[in-house]
Amino acid sequence: MASDGFQPLTEKLLVEYLKVTPPLAAKLGNDLDKLQIKEVGDGNLNFVYIVSGPSGSIVIKQALPYIRCIGESWPMTKERAYFEASVLQEHGGLCPNHVPEVYHFDRKMCLIGMRYIEPPHIILRKGLIAGMEYPLLADHLSEYMARTLFYTSLLYRTTTDHKSAVAKFCGNVELCRLTEQVVFSDPYKVSEYNRWTTPYLDADAEAVREDNILKLEVAELKSKFCERSQALLHGDLHTGSIMVTPDSTQVIDPEFGFYGPMGFDIGAFIGNLILAYFSQDGHSEKEGARRLYKKWILKTILDTWNLFHTKFTALWDKHKDGSGEAYLPAIYNNPELQLLVKQKYMDDLFHDTLGFGAAKMIRRIVGVAHVEDFESIKEAAKRAECERKALNFAKTLLKERRNFHKINEVVSAIEDLDA
Amino acid sequence: MASDGFQPLTEKLLVEYLKVTPPLAAKLGNDLDKLQIKEVGDGNLNFVYIVSGPSGSIVIKQALPYIRCIGESWPMTKERAYFEASVLQEHGGLCPNHVPEVYHFDRKMCLIGMRYIEPPHIILRKGLIAGMEYPLLADHLSEYMARTLFYTSLLYRTTTDHKSAVAKFCGNVELCRLTEQVVFSDPYKVSEYNRWTTPYLDADAEAVREDNILKLEVAELKSKFCERSQALLHGDLHTGSIMVTPDSTQVIDPEFGFYGPMGFDIGAFIGNLILAYFSQDGHSEKEGARRLYKKWILKTILDTWNLFHTKFTALWDKHKDGSGEAYLPAIYNNPELQLLVKQKYMDDLFHDTLGFGAAKMIRRIVGVAHVEDFESIKEAAKRAECERKALNFAKTLLKERRNFHKINEVVSAIEDLDA
Missing domain, CATH: 3.90.1200.10 (Aminoglycoside phosphotransferase (APH), C-terminal lobe)
Structure with a gap:
């Protein structure tokens, strides 16, 4: 782990993280041994995991300190996760019908746990x-x-x-x-x-x-x-x-x-x-x-x-x-x-x-x-x-x-x- | 003194302050027992003292937590001294010919020690x-x-x-x-x-x-x-x-x-x-x-x-x-x-x-x-x-x-x- 507390997620790390994070574990039904995890970050910048448990699914999004689609050669502050979470929370409070709910934000890990926007979306x-x-x-x-x-x-x-x-x-x-x-x-x-x-x-x-x-x-x-x-x-x-x-x-x-x-x-x-x-x-x-x-x-x-x-x-x-x-x-x-x-x-x-x-x-x-x-x-x-x-x-x-x-x-x- | 370290100046306090503040004492010639002090704050907001010593004069400006000309009934943050000092320093760096020099700034006391703009100004x-x-x-x-x-x-x-x-x-x-x-x-x-x-x-x-x-x-x-x-x-x-x-x-x-x-x-x-x-x-x-x-x-x-x-x-x-x-x-x-x-x-x-x-x-x-x-x-x-x-x-x-x-x-x- 970096001295700033940041660690890029792997599936294994993600499960460990969920186990010690009650608001996220609760959304998944608290049975974290049979999770389905899928990395779907087809965007240009971040890791995006869909995590499904017995009683529900969540999205875990993590910002990396560079632009993912280009690589470490184009650095980009991972602090953007903080601003993303802030806007989601602020806009979500103003317009909850059209903004996914944030369940958890970890500034050090640049990690947002949020609503899984389910199919057929x-x-x-x-x-x-x-x-x-x-x-x-x-x-x-x-x-x-x-x-x-x-x-x-x-x-x-x-x-x-x-x-x-x-x-x-x-x-x-x-x-x-x-x-x-x-x-x-x-x-x-x-x-x-x-x-x-x-x-x-x-x-x-x-x-x-x-x-x-x-x-x-x-x-x-x-x-x-x-x-x-x-x-x-x-x-x-x-x-x-x-x-x-x-x-x-x-x-x-x-x-x-x-x-x-x-x-x-x-x-x-x-x-x-x-x-x-x-x-x-x-x-x-x-x-x-x-x-x-x-x-x-x-x-x-x-x-x-x-x-x-x-x-x-x-x-x-x-x-x-x-x-x-x-x-x-x-x-x-x-x-x-x-x-x-x-x-x-x-x-x-x-x-x-x-x-x-x-x-x-x-x-x-x-x-x-x-x-x-x-x-x-x-x-x-x-x-x-x-x-x-x-x-x-x-x-x-x-x-x-x-x-x-x-x-x-x-x-x-x-x-x-x-x- | 308030818990935030702020204390409104009096002439007595001012002299004590100058004695323990070398950059200001130096401007006055370091002989602080025969200072001439004049309060000239004819402005609306602050204390302004002209302090004259054997080898020079300085201005001491202190912001008070209200608008001076109206009184304590119109509170006004004394933090304004911090912004005033900041602008003086920034603008002074850009245009020293037309901005008085700041010798000393004390954020807690909201106090600026600066050039005395002498007569016939x-x-x-x-x-x-x-x-x-x-x-x-x-x-x-x-x-x-x-x-x-x-x-x-x-x-x-x-x-x-x-x-x-x-x-x-x-x-x-x-x-x-x-x-x-x-x-x-x-x-x-x-x-x-x-x-x-x-x-x-x-x-x-x-x-x-x-x-x-x-x-x-x-x-x-x-x-x-x-x-x-x-x-x-x-x-x-x-x-x-x-x-x-x-x-x-x-x-x-x-x-x-x-x-x-x-x-x-x-x-x-x-x-x-x-x-x-x-x-x-x-x-x-x-x-x-x-x-x-x-x-x-x-x-x-x-x-x-x-x-x-x-x-x-x-x-x-x-x-x-x-x-x-x-x-x-x-x-x-x-x-x-x-x-x-x-x-x-x-x-x-x-x-x-x-x-x-x-x-x-x-x-x-x-x-x-x-x-x-x-x-x-x-x-x-x-x-x-x-x-x-x-x-x-x-x-x-x-x-x-x-x-x-x-x-x-x-x-x-x-x-x-x-x-």
């Missing part, structure tokens, strides 16, 4: 590739985002609580730096980590690197990402961080959590839905077979923002006389002004959402980490065609985002580009 | 009231602001250093809350602390409280103040926090320091110069006697921004290949794009400066803490006339700030309103 991204509809997805995700973002912002919090929480999450700087690099920097310069569907997109990738206006806009977004502590974000809210069934939606993996601009979370989700949309032609069993499914994705984008808007402003109304210090009731107490400030706030948030969403799309096409939506399109020419549409739409969205005022205008623009 | 505000010109003021203050703001921003700093410094200054939350209240809240609502030149400005004060557009704009500024950690600010950079002679400019009292939007500091200084301008007619010995002096104030406003712009962008150029993570050279390395990003950055900063400057003006006319520039105008009707011009200008500036693009347009607008 699958990763949303895989469902979208398979063409599955999730009728409650927009409702659930808008609920998750509205509650987690509203309640951790100055619309609800006092300055004192806010600054203390901001200070704590400043500690998650290594993960923030990683995002800065892969989202806001690498795609806009020559980087050994970048890749794209070559040779088809060679000119497109170069065009991104040479687009002054795009880079000017990206700088503004990066500055907001680095400097604006608006709410406690998930920090990586793409469709691979969400597990779903037709009835249930669970948000996982918030290790990139920090106080940042709300639009970064909302944009991540919507941007990844747009990626899913543009990938559909590559998954279509025959011409037009995914036509209705594509309409469902667009409807989900539309509903997500509109429901988010409704729920977020409803929380604002509900708590307008509460402890939040952004808009004191004694100042903002007339209905006309309340409408004005809400409109301005939501407009700004909408534009942030589109900007961050577009940036998240771009980086998935010409940056280091790609998405299975496109990667699983075998034929490179076909894949490149889908990716190019997505990339062109993202560039437009990033540069022209202030000209959009309602989400249906965005949806129309997607349809126009795809026509 | 006086508080700038008093000089402005007396009609004194300071030909180097714009040059010095622009130097101070350019260096302290640039070097503590992400234009120079790494994300890692930045987030760690932001976290530290989140601790100065009580002082930030006080600013929020007196600058962004109280003037826009009925508050027991507000006052104005009554009855002359009764309708003007009410108009501020009823102006929806003004309140909408103030909300945006407050949100930036609370959420945007752009650079380490002085936090209270008005003309009462600056000591001057014709040759020397020293910035004192940064106890409100924190990571916030740069425009808050620049705006505080320029806003207070505009207040000084509009107060001149009240100090004019005879009609028109201050005409040339008013021109000098306008020139100082103009020079301050323009010199700041030149110096700040020169620092940016100098360090464009440095460690700052906002605009990586590999991305922003073409001259046309460098020009674009600088223009956008400086435009945004200019608008922030005008907005915060205007907010600082408004609060000095209808909020709790007024400025001697106006207060020293004995005749209430005359004072109200000056204040109304300043207030009207500030309201316009706040609401229309985005229509201004150069500082000479602001100066012209002042002259137009004053014509």
